Amino acid sequence: MNRQAEPAGTALLPGIVMALGEEPVFRPGDLVRILARSPIGHYRVPAYLRGKTGTVEAVIEPAAIDNEQEAYGRNAGAKRHYYRVAVAMTEVWPDYAGPEKDGLRIEIYETWLERT
Amino acid sequence: MTDPEHGHQHGHAHPHAPIGQESPPGYYEIMETAFRELLVERGMIGPDEIRRQIEVLDSRTPALGAKVVARAWVDAEFRRRLLADGRAACEELGISFYDDTRLIVLENTATVHNLIVCTLCSCYPRPVLGLPPDWYKLKAYRARAVVEPRVVLAEFGTVIPDDVEIRVSDSTAMVRYLVLPRRPDGTEGMDEESLASLVTRDAMIGVVPVAAPAGRMVQ
Numbered sequence: 528m529n530r531q532a533e534p535a536g537t538a539l540l541p542g543i544v545m546a547l548g549e550e551p552v553f554r555p556g557d558l559v560r561i562l563a564r565s566p567i568g569h570y571r572v573p574a575y576l577r578g579k580t581g582t583v584e585a586v587i588e589p590a591a592i593d594n595e596q597e598a599y600g601r602n603a604g605a606k607r608h609y610y611r612v613a614v615a616m617t618e619v620w621p622d623y624a625g626p627e628k629d630g631l632r633i634e635i636y637e638t639w640l641e642r643t
Numbered sequence: 644m645t646d647p648e649h650g651h652q653h654g655h656a657h658p659h660a661p662i663g664q665e666s667p668p669g670y671y672e673i674m675e676t677a678f679r680e681l682l683v684e685r686g687m688i689g690p691d692e693i694r695r696q697i698e699v700l701d702s703r704t705p706a707l708g709a710k711v712v713a714r715a716w717v718d719a720e721f722r723r724r725l726l727a728d729g730r731a732a733c734e735e736l737g738i739s740f741y742d743d744t745r746l747i748v749l750e751n752t753a754t755v756h757n758l759i760v761c762t763l764c765s766c767y768p769r770p771v772l773g774l775p776p777d778w779y780k781l782k783a784y785r786a787r788a789v790v791e792p793r794v795v796l797a798e799f800g801t802v803i804p805d806d807v808e809i810r811v812s813d814s815t816a817m818v819r820y821l822v823l824p825r826r827p828d829g830t831e832g833m834d835e836e837s838l839a840s841l842v843t844r845d846a847m848i849g850v851v852p853v854a855a856p857a858g859r860m861v862q
Binding site: 572 | 743763789790792793806808812813814815816817
């Protein structure tokens with residue numbers, strides 16, 4: 528089963544081949560881990576969320592310029608998919624004092640997510 | 644009027660020290676000035692562009708966001724479009740977006756309360772709300788809003804019952820958020836413009852609810 532064969536809500540004509548990166552890798556409902564990388568430079572993934580797991584809530588459209596590259600003038604114009612990701616407060620803070628259902632939402636670029 | 648306290652005329656009577664630079668510029672202030680002067684000197688930007696951008700920001704105030712909220716309260720079809728694509732719905736009302744940011748509008752309900760923050764810096768829905776309040780940029784708010792949102796909200800006088808879910812949206816790169824507060828009880832007969840006058844900046848950040856109009860009985 529190839530879950531990337533069709534972008535959500537769009538039916539492709541038979542025979543159409545999409546470019547690498549053209550469609551989002553993740554779908555709403557997918558379980559993901561925010562990567563725990565620590566590269567040097569301008570990375571807009573807050574450290575407190577690195578390594579945490581969450582659920583993809585939505586693909587944010589349209590794909591947006593990869594600001595991590597743009598910050599260095601490299602590859603400006605390249606667009607990447609990004610997602611609204613839901614993370615439970617109790618996942619971020621094991622001693623979170625509020626109700627378990629409280630949560631955090633954040634936008635994360637595809638390059639910072641992996642399937643759990 | 645003349646102020647006898649310090650003998651100058653500027654339209655108000657309270658005494659104060661002359662407004663001016665009181666301490667030497669700090670590291671970042673010097674860096675900003677140097678960077679700006681270099682950009683102007685190299686012809687990358689001109690003084691007019693800087694002034695124009697200040698005018699753009701000055702033209703954005705919470706009154707715009709309040710207009711959006713009031714429209715959503717009275718027009719279910721608009722509300723649906725606003726929640727589906729915040730930016731497009733604001734543009735529909737004549738509010739332009741001068742940058743590449745997207746806008747996600749977060750609806751408060753009887754079961755969900757939304758709060759917005761930018762833990763990394765000061766990302767804020769400037770096209771619809773203007774400049775953020777100073778407290779929004781303080782490290783204490785930015786850190787605590789994601790660690791203990793209920794305590795922070797209580798400090799704003801907003802106590803959220805435990806059966807209501809809190810969702811904190813951390814704005815970090817491309818997306819800006821606007822909270823669509825709940826329409827207060829007792830406002831059924833009010834028109835759109837009067838409704839807009841009830842909606843405050845803080846309610847659209849999610850730190851307070853919209854209060855019922857003064858002098859009206861809330862049922």
